[in-house]
């Protein structure tokens with residue numbers, strides 16, 4: 118027997134994305150976002166609350182960066198999802214996170230996280246009382262220590278977090294268990 122939960126959106130896995138932007142005074146901000154993801158080969162979509170400092174920053178700067186939260190930075194990553202730059206001016210310093218300006222867009226890159234995607238905004242709209250933004254990826258960068266022997270990003274070396282919404286928990290992306298576009302061939 119199945120149990121019905123009603124109209125509840127639960128998708129798994131949800132990513133734990135750290136969105137970094139510049140505040141009006143030029144300081145860096147970051148927030149935790151689970152309601153976001155890749156749409157197509159070149160775009161990242163985010164669903165943000167209207168009142169966040171990040172939302173205002175994206176509207177003003179037309180740019181943001183996305184880092185994958187990792188196991189090494191659980192506390193920092195959760196903290197930036199609990200506190201707003203509107204009330205805590207030293208938010209990133211308090212989180213112990215460090216930034217440098219992106220070479221490609223008007224947004225900070227958080228150097229503590231191993232992988233960062235730099236985006237320029239190509240679409241913004243308000244829908245169902247929320248702010249939906251699509252960024253076009255202009256650069257993807259990764260620390261050398263998370264690359265494989267061919268120089269590609271090795272997800273297994275990142276310990277990326279995923280958000281488990283029913284349990285309000287963070288989990289880590291786990292073992293490789295199959296080969297995409299290949300294993301299904303067994304049934305052809």
Ligand SMILES: Cc1cc2nc3c(=O)[nH]c(=O)nc-3n(C[C@H](O)[C@H](O)[C@H](O)COP(=O)(O)O)c2cc1C
Pocket residue numbers: 146147148149150151152153164165166168169170171172195197198199200201202203280
């Ligand atoms: C696990 C987690 C996931 C979150 N996902 C989202 C999200 O997808 N969209 C959103 O608007 N807020 C989300 N938040 C809340 C924001 O990160 C939070 O309100 C943050 O303080 C906003 O910071 P800012 O005002 O400095 O931009 C999430 C928080 C946590 C802890």
